[in-house]
Amino acid sequence: MSRAYNFCAGPAILPTEVLQQAREEMLDWRGTGMSVMEMSHRSGEFVAIAKEAERDLRDLAGVSDDYAVLFMQGGASSQFATVPLNLLGDKSSADYINTGIWSKKAIAEASRFADVNVAASSEADGFTTVPDQSVWHTNPDAAYLHYTPNETIGGLEYDFIPESGSVPLVADMSSTILSRPLDISRFGLIYAGAQKNIGPSGLVVVIIRKDLLGQARAQTPTMLNYQVIADNDSMYNTPATYSWYLAGLVFKWLKARGGVQAMGEINRRKADKLYGYIDASDFYANPIEPRFRSWMNVPFTLADDSLNSAFLKGAEERGLLNLKGHRTVGGMRASIYNAMPEDGIDALIDYMQTFEKERA
Amino acid sequence: MSRAYNFCAGPAILPTEVLQQAREEMLDWRGTGMSVMEMSHRSGEFVAIAKEAERDLRDLAGVSDDYAVLFMQGGASSQFATVPLNLLGDKSSADYINTGIWSKKAIAEASRFADVNVAASSEADGFTTVPDQSVWHTNPDAAYLHYTPNETIGGLEYDFIPESGSVPLVADMSSTILSRPLDISRFGLIYAGAQKNIGPSGLVVVIIRKDLLGQARAQTPTMLNYQVIADNDSMYNTPATYSWYLAGLVFKWLKARGGVQAMGEINRRKADKLYGYIDASDFYANPIEPRFRSWMNVPFTLADDSLNSAFLKGAEERGLLNLKGHRTVGGMRASIYNAMPEDGIDALIDYMQTFEKERA
Numbered sequence: 001m002s003r004a005y006n007f008c009a010g011p012a013i014l015p016t017e018v019l020q021q022a023r024e025e026m027l028d029w030r031g032t033g034m035s036v037m038e039m040s041h042r043s044g045e046f047v048a049i050a051k052e053a054e055r056d057l058r059d060l061a062g063v064s065d066d067y068a069v070l071f072m073q074g075g076a077s078s079q080f081a082t083v084p085l086n087l088l089g090d091k092s093s094a095d096y097i098n099t100g101i102w103s104k105k106a107i108a109e110a111s112r113f114a115d116v117n118v119a120a121s122s123e124a125d126g127f128t129t130v131p132d133q134s135v136w137h138t139n140p141d142a143a144y145l146h147y148t149p150n151e152t153i154g155g156l157e158y159d160f161i162p163e164s165g166s167v168p169l170v171a172d173m174s175s176t177i178l179s180r181p182l183d184i185s186r187f188g189l190i191y192a193g194a195q196k197n198i199g200p201s202g203l204v205v206v207i208i209r210k211d212l213l214g215q216a217r218a219q220t221p222t223m224l225n226y227q228v229i230a231d232n233d234s235m236y237n238t239p240a241t242y243s244w245y246l247a248g249l250v251f252k253w254l255k256a257r258g259g260v261q262a263m264g265e266i267n268r269r270k271a272d273k274l275y276g277y278i279d280a281s282d283f284y285a286n287p288i289e290p291r292f293r294s295w296m297n298v299p300f301t302l303a304d305d306s307l308n309s310a311f312l313k314g315a316e317e318r319g320l321l322n323l324k325g326h327r328t329v330g331g332m333r334a335s336i337y338n339a340m341p342e343d344g345i346d347a348l349i350d351y352m353q354t355f356e357k358e359r360a
Numbered sequence: 361m362s363r364a365y366n367f368c369a370g371p372a373i374l375p376t377e378v379l380q381q382a383r384e385e386m387l388d389w390r391g392t393g394m395s396v397m398e399m400s401h402r403s404g405e406f407v408a409i410a411k412e413a414e415r416d417l418r419d420l421a422g423v424s425d426d427y428a429v430l431f432m433q434g435g436a437s438s439q440f441a442t443v444p445l446n447l448l449g450d451k452s453s454a455d456y457i458n459t460g461i462w463s464k465k466a467i468a469e470a471s472r473f474a475d476v477n478v479a480a481s482s483e484a485d486g487f488t489t490v491p492d493q494s495v496w497h498t499n500p501d502a503a504y505l506h507y508t509p510n511e512t513i514g515g516l517e518y519d520f521i522p523e524s525g526s527v528p529l530v531a532d533m534s535s536t537i538l539s540r541p542l543d544i545s546r547f548g549l550i551y552a553g554a555q556k557n558i559g560p561s562g563l564v565v566v567i568i569r570k571d572l573l574g575q576a577r578a579q580t581p582t583m584l585n586y587q588v589i590a591d592n593d594s595m596y597n598t599p600a601t602y603s604w605y606l607a608g609l610v611f612k613w614l615k616a617r618g619g620v621q622a623m624g625e626i627n628r629r630k631a632d633k634l635y636g637y638i639d640a641s642d643f644y645a646n647p648i649e650p651r652f653r654s655w656m657n658v659p660f661t662l663a664d665d666s667l668n669s670a671f672l673k674g675a676e677e678r679g680l681l682n683l684k685g686h687r688t689v690g691g692m693r694a695s696i697y698n699a700m701p702e703d704g705i706d707a708l709i710d711y712m713q714t715f716e717k718e719r720a
Contacts, residue, residue, distance in 0.1 A: 002393060003387060003388065003394075004392065004393030004394055006393070006394050006398055008398065008399070008403075009400070010400075010598065011400060011598065011601055014397065014398055016387065019395050020386075020387065026379055026382060026383040027363060027376065027379050027380065028362075028363065032364065033363050033679055034363075034364055034366050034373075034681065035374065037560040037606075038368065038371055038372065039368070039371060040369075040371060040682060041371065041561070043368075043682070073433040073600075074434055074438075074583050075433070075583075075597045075598055076597070077582070077583050077597035078433075078434075078581065078583040081581035081582065081583065109581075109582055112578075113579065193598065195598055195601075199397075200602045201397070201401070201598045201599065201602070202562040202563070202600025202602065202603055203562070219472060219579075221441035221442070221445070221469075221581070222437070222440070222441065222472075223437050223438040237434075237436070237437035237438075238371065238553065238555055238561045240561055240562025240603070242603070243600070243602070246397075322400055
């Protein structure tokens, strides 16, 4: 067997070294005679694993003690409801920026709990750009301002952190967290489904400024109440222990590679190389305004859509997997998260060149 | 290394064969070049894994097409809110039976959404028995009747399925599901956190009669709406894919061993042996009325509490782990789920005899 280059948008490729360690420890974690997934979440062993993962995440992302770090379940989609349930407080309205399919989903769910003000949208531009903040119609009295820094499907990424004044800034960081340095202190709340840059699915990491805790609406399900989860170190009930452990292994892997500073440089190199090749070609194209191109998700089209299946088939034969674009966008998409090695980009470009030569 | 006998109440011991298979497949599932946890949940490979797991669970538990099987997140604790949010419909009241700590937690959470009628309780008896159904004050107009067939902490297990007439019967089966045959057709809804008899934590299985779908309260978070989850084959968003896969391996393991009929016989034998030894001893004791003793969780006390830590220390030295009872009950607790081999019971009894001889 050999490991494929898996360009899936999520669940996504994980570092081979992390999977190797998980394999080694599967039946017996450090001589305990147990797999991590067999451990009581309240055992000394697991609590140590959990705390170390949190510490490493804090180190990596630069999360100060002003913030609580929560390891929850239900993915980012659960957070679409959990955020308004917890952050509206005595306000009724929240601002959202609409830059793609994930923004829209967050907006649709929040609208069930709050008066949502879509303060800006790039829908009329086919989500190929981010509206300049000068034209945003934000509400200074909003409970919070929500945006999606990286649109996984469209391949659009903000190159700036919005200025929100005293309104807490909330971001769905699922597909960009830990991919480059980020000033966490600018945010009220960040959430990120794990299955892109953190670990396996079934885990969602929430980083929340502590002064925003304690505002949950009366009928918030207890398991969605940030205050309860924070007060119980994410162990109000049994957490997703094995996913938490694997996230910890990924954090160690990132630290060993120089953290987000180094990853940011590698990721920029990977993205530049791939976009550079696409732009230089007349056969491949990417529609996003260059400064807002995602470092993590690179959609591209072929000059002739009827070649798509031949392209995908040839890619698979070379172990370049899951390049098919999202059905709403079409074409191809290469998700190139932290765990995608630079060799994977080279292999993809090499194949794209060959395919273009044969078919163009 | 050698595998320990892990008597933890959950996350609990898993079959060694299941962990071995997971280890083998960790970096490359059947020549795909990917770990299962790296697969898109919408890929042909993962959908096949997911569907096969559901089919095997349906076979094992005898679940007819009148029921939907959902693979959700958030554990049984999330279900404590999800059940009333989805099943109250146009009613305001639900019946609950209180037989222990998990009943109480379910009641506390449901009381935030419904008028809860505690139709019977054994709290005055220290939760050592199940009130006879003849004294239950059930409400014929209740939206549903909820009970906890097996109280994991107290070690109390119903030896009957309550008669609920036309009121849907709802059960938290977390620690008893698949441990013995069960007539699913008697239930409106069953839920079970995976981390006892099914797989790793981070997954909760819900079996719901289809006519009970579609009643969710208006402001139910979408991710907690059974109808949405059912309509999307539990893939409205990214499910806990790796936990689902592991659950599937456990289901195969159970089928290969003769299913719940065979497991029921083995589990009865395991429980009888352990309770038999406890009853024959003057040193150990179990407080539960014999007919309601749990087959899965066996709490016991030593004649002298001051010996508890010596008992636990000696147990650990023999690889008999996590025997400490829940802090609210004290003493010891041996959780002996499906994956605990009969040899584990023999080893425990052997140690208990030795300890008694030395210390009594």
